Amino acid sequence: MDFINDHKKLFLTAFALFAFLTIMVAIIPAIQNQNNNSTLPGAESLSEDALAGKAVYLSNGCVACHTQQVRNVAMDEVWGSRPSLAADYAGNKRTDFWRNTATLMGTERTGPDLTNIGNRQPSVDWHLLHLYQPRSVVAQSIMPAYPWLFETKSKLEKGDVEIKVPEGFSDSDGNKIVATKEALQLVAYLKALKQAKLYDENLAPDFLYRKEPELSDASSGEKKDKALNGKALYSMQCQTCHQLNGEGLKGAFPPLKGSPVVLDDNPEKLIDIIMNGYDAREEYGVMPAVGKNGNLKPEEISAIINHERSSWGNNARKVSPEEVKKIIESLK
Amino acid sequence: MKIPIPQKSTTNHRKKLLISVLTLIFGFSPFLLFGQTVNSNTGIFSQPGVIITIVLLLIPLLSALALVVIKIERIRKNLRYKKDIDEAGRFSNYLKSLSSEQINELNKRQESLDYKLTNIELTGSLPAKDDKGLLSNVNENANIRFITEKKRGLNRPGIDPAHSKLIIWYMITATFWLLFGTSVGEYVGIKFVAPDIDHYSWLSFGRLRPVHTNAVFWGWSSLGMLGLAYYVVPRVSNVPLASLKIGWWSLWLINASVVLGSLALMAGINNGGGEYREYIWPIQLLFAIALIITLINFIKTVARRNTKEIYVSNWYIIASIIFTITITVVAYVPAWQNGMGETIVQGYYMHQGVGMWFMLLTLGLVYYFLPQQLNKPIYSYSLGILAFWSQIFFYTLIGTHHFVFSAIPWSLQTVAIVGSAGMIIPVVSGTTNFVMTFKGSWNKVSGSYTLPFFIVGIIFYFTGSLQGTAEAFRYTNLVWHFTDFTTAHSHITMYGIIAFFLWGGIYAVLPRLTGQEPPQVAVGIHFWMAFIGLMFYSIPLMIGGTLKGMMWMDGQPFIDSVVLMAPYWLWRAIGGTLMWASHLFFAYNMYKMIVSRDVININASAIEKLSIGDSELVNLQDDGKQEPQ
Incomplete structure (x- = not known):
């Protein structure tokens, strides 16, 4: 075994093996998936506001707690009407010169999945209030509050969106709480998160591991x-x-x-x-x-x-x- | 699926147990890999993945118990010692009561008992003539110098002071990032319990979380590893380091990258949400440059080596730097990052980051430090090499197991799960190698403050890595994916394996460089707080994570699972606090090892002065009795 005593041969071999495997399991699949998928015909592309909102979502690290993927397992049925498909993510392109693509699939579900939040929770008022102080709408929530996406004003100006904060969470000086542009953009993004309809619903993959109903006392x-x-x-x-x-x-x-x-x-x-x-x-x-x-x-x-x-x-x-x-x- | 236990009741129980455990670990895995239509009605405790995890959990717990028993044994010995001392006091009182005649008698007896030959009765006191050169250059023909003699005085092992300084600064900055990164982690953990603790955008959870992970990754672990590698690579090549200057450059670049990266993340500038590549490319580029120049530096050093073989440590260390440069390039080049491409690359990158950077390099360090601390060669060189190639082969495949059941192609997910099962080969061979190296030297553990760190590292290397395999199965993904179980797993591995090995290495090297040992009590406190803290951190999260996953499977409202986690998150904060506090002790030990205490070792400084004056070394112990030749 001469080659293990020759640093050039040894490290080149190790590198070659690693590079080969990398190409096989990462680069080729990535390129294939990038090229062979396009957005579904029913999917709406993000509006300008929603895109800006996605940037707010990104910069505040929402992906740390919220996934955006409905897996093809029955327990994920609550998050969408069908499992997510590669096509659902195909519209994600590089964010800008400085930042990479953000598919935002996530790896932790400390908070709920947001794939279909636009359908599940379409109320703008709820979202704004929830962002301002999550515990004002969901008492047990542990989501951070985002007061810096809001301003306090003594008097409303034209075009201001005031949020109606329940007692106990409102401003102590009695000021009005107004959503900033970023907050509205973020909500526009959340409202835009909707699962696109498939041309043929039967084409959706099945939800696996479905729990079979217990047969025993079915009647009662x-x-x-x-x-x-x-x-x-x-x-x-x-x-x-x-x-x-x-x-x-x-x-x-x-x-x-x-x-x-x-x-x-x-x-x-x-x-x-x-x-x-x-x-x-x-x-x-x-x-x-x-x-x-x-x-x-x-x-x-x-x-x-x-x-x-x-x-x-x-x-x-x-x-x-x-x-x-x-x-x-x-x-x- | 049935466990093939022999039916005969006469078979010996131990054999039965062994067979069933082995069947559990090895026999089940292949079935699971393809288990698309597993019957989900079976209970959670009959799932192999879950059983494996429970068995793995028991290992560190039982080891901790064994250590406690050893401690108690030591306390018992101390008590015995005190008793003996009292006895001696009483005896001396009795001796005082003796008359002078009796004492003379006793003294005479003592003299005759003490009489010994001087061993120079035949040779005389002249120095030996050594024509054959038997006494100098003893180690000239040795291949690998990975075993340094255990020395009581901890003299410098011939390391250039400028080189020592470089290594020490790697350690100092690593310690800083450990303190910083875990303080952030501690704060972020508290936010699970008290979400309204502050309302500043820069300190919000989503921004601080990546600050924590990246600081402990690129700051603490990477700098700690490289610092130790800067010691190991030239040492096992038996030559000085190729360039100290490059070493300093890479130190500066990495620190700059972590400083800028942390600030950028807190300001809300990140790369797009992929874990561990949150730093935008100009910042990660600094880190990559540091790695590239370090690679050149190390390869140059190895190329000049005085040994024929390349010691296995250097295989691991240099390969890991090559691979990390590769994965960074793959992760940041935009050509294959649209849509699902980003996710596939993300899975690949985040797992190679831990497996090829932290794990591979740290294993290289262990292959040096463990034999060195035990003062014996590694059990099997071949096992180390097997582990090396199988780690490359299987680890590279497993990245996408973070996205099982996602929109990633099913075949790619299956490859990842099969690769995860294949990881049993490198993990078992590595662990066997380390444990067999320990064999016969367990008695050294109690007398060493570095070896306990290595033992914990080895235990978690085995349990943590195999837990990763168990987590990759499809059924276990149902229960554990997206839950806090993942957080527990990443801490068991990054902290239990990497951090503990690094501490062991640092405590082994620094006293050799500075000649100052840390206070042993403080090392003990550091060890126990970190270990117990990690247990308090990870076990509640694993239990809570499992319950949470089962709740989701039952289709219960999401918010109920948040409420369920509250006590487990509190326990995590408590464990985290213990871990964090242990780092303060570590920092104190660093201070004690590095900052000079201004005590002059007369012998050492006299010799130093003489060698500076280019005069010959004199054997001071002969104390002038030397006769002229």
């Missing part, structure tokens, strides 16, 4: 499951604004507890608001069209409103999925 367990569903659906769709206790946030999001709309014997208005959104009350933020955005089925809406109508002391009659279906059709 069914009813229970539906009741549970209402609470779980509420926590996913409504809770961030209206809160777990249904009391909303004073000055930002209205309470559902004791709300005449929720308790009305005729659920038409309630279903209308859930499906199409609502912006009739100045003192509160805008309600997004949760039902439409999330493609909620009548059964799901029925479960949600039955949960709302029977919790926190609310007591109104149950609404069946069939009734909901009728109302939705009549609203169209």
Whole structure:
């Protein structure tokens, strides 16, 4: 073994092996994936504001806690309607002369995945308030607050976007809290994070490792499951604004507890608001069209409103999925 | 999947256990690699990945227990010692009561007992004539000088003071970045428990996190490793370093890169969110230049070596610098970074960063320091070489295992998982080599303040690396990916392996360069706080991470998993505080080893003066009794 005593031969061999493997497992796959994928036809490219918002997202290191990938495993179904595809990332190009591409897939989920946040949480007011002080909307959150994306002003100027901060988190001097351009851009970016529709939904890869429902007490367990569903659906769709206790946030999001709309014997208005959104009350933020955005089925809406109508002391009659279906059709 | 345990009840239990453990570790892995449709209804504790991790966890815990037992044994011996001293006092009192006659008698007896031959009865006191040169140049024909004699006085081993100074400054700056980087880490860890602790943009979590990781990577670990490499490379080549000037340049460049990088990250300027390549290219370029010139320096040194062979340490060290330059180029060249390309390169880069830079170079250092500290050769040179080539072969493949189930091609993910399983070969051969080197010398551990660091490093090298293999399986990815388990794993490896090995090396080298030893109590405190702190840091995160992953699999609301983690994050902060505090002791030890205490060693300085005056060395111990020839 002469070559192990010759430093040139030894290190050149080691380098050659390493370089060969590098080309095979990194460079060639990277180039192939870069060249063989393009954005989906349904995907919207980022607006100028959203692009600037992405830069704010980048520079504050949001990727440290938030992923942007829906894996093809059943547990990730809550983050998107289908697993992420290479095509979803194909639009990411080099940021600028100084900075590399940012696909922002992330490796830690200390906070929720944001692949589809634009659909899951479309309310601008919620996002602004949440950025200003996360714990004002989600009490248990450990996300950093970003007050430097906001200014305090004694008087509003034209074009200012004021955020409605609940009591206890508002400015101690009674000043108004106004979103800066960066904050609005960041929210524009978050709102733009939406999973594009596939031309043919069947082309999406399957979610693997799906839990099979337990067969044993299917008959008795069914009813229970539906009741549970209402609470779980509420926590996913409504809770961030209206809160777990249904009391909303004073000055930002209205309470559902004791709300005449929720308790009305005729659920038409309630279903209308859930499906199409609502912006009739100045003192509160805008309600997004949760039902439409999330493609909620009548059964799901029925479960949600039955949960709302029977919790926190609310007591109104149950609404069946069939009734909901009728109302939705009549609203169209 | 069943474990093939022999059915006969007469078989000896130990054999049974061994077979089942081996089957668990080796037998299961190939099935998992292709497990696309694994039945997910089986319990979590029957998953091989989980079982492997639990077994791996037990290893350091049991070792800690063994160390505690040794400590207690020592305390017992101390008590015994005190008892004996009391006994001696009583005996001397008795002796005082004796009459002078009795004492004379005893003294006479003592003299006759003490009588010994002087060994020069036959030769006389004339110095030996040495025509055959048997006594000088003893080591002339030795191949590799990797074993220095264990010396009590810790004399300089013939190292150029200018060279020592360079190494010492690497250590000083490394220590600074350790303190800085872990202070940031500690603060960031506290933010999990108290998110509203401050509201400054420069100190926000997302900006500080990469400051922490990059400072401990490129600042502490890299400078520490290079400092030790600047000692090892010329030493095992048996020649002086090719260029001290290049050494200083690379020191300046790396420090400049970490200073600028940290400031840029805090100001919100980063490269795009890929972990460990957060520094923008002009800043990382400084680091790359430092590596390139260091490589030239080391290769020149090796090229001039006086030994025929290239000692295995230099294989590891130089190869790791070559590979790191390569991965930096691959990571920063924009030609293949669009879309998914960025992610594939990211997976490759972040894993080669730890595997080819930190792990490979540190292993090279261990191949020098472990035999040196044990004062015996490495158990098997061939195992070291096997580990070297298999590490290159398998490690290079495993990068994308950070993106299992992502949009990366399924085949590439499978290659990464297979490569992760292949890592068993270099890890097991490396660990075997180190443990077998220790064999027969365990008694030295209690008398050394460096060896415990190496033992912890070896334990975590085995457990931490194999944990990485277990984490790469598809099922374990379901439970652990995206959770705090990953954070625990990275600390077990970067801290448990790299930092502990570096400390062992630094405590071994610095006293040789400065002639000053650290206070042993402070070294002990450093060791135990760092070790216990790491355990408090990582075990709660692993438990919490597992529960969190299972919660996600159950489809429970995300915020509930945040609430669940609260106590585990608190434990992590406590463990982190212990680790951080141990670094203060390390810094104090550095101070004690480096800053001169102004005590003059009369013998040493007399000899030094004489050699400066170009006069011949005189054997001072003969004390003028020397007779003229």
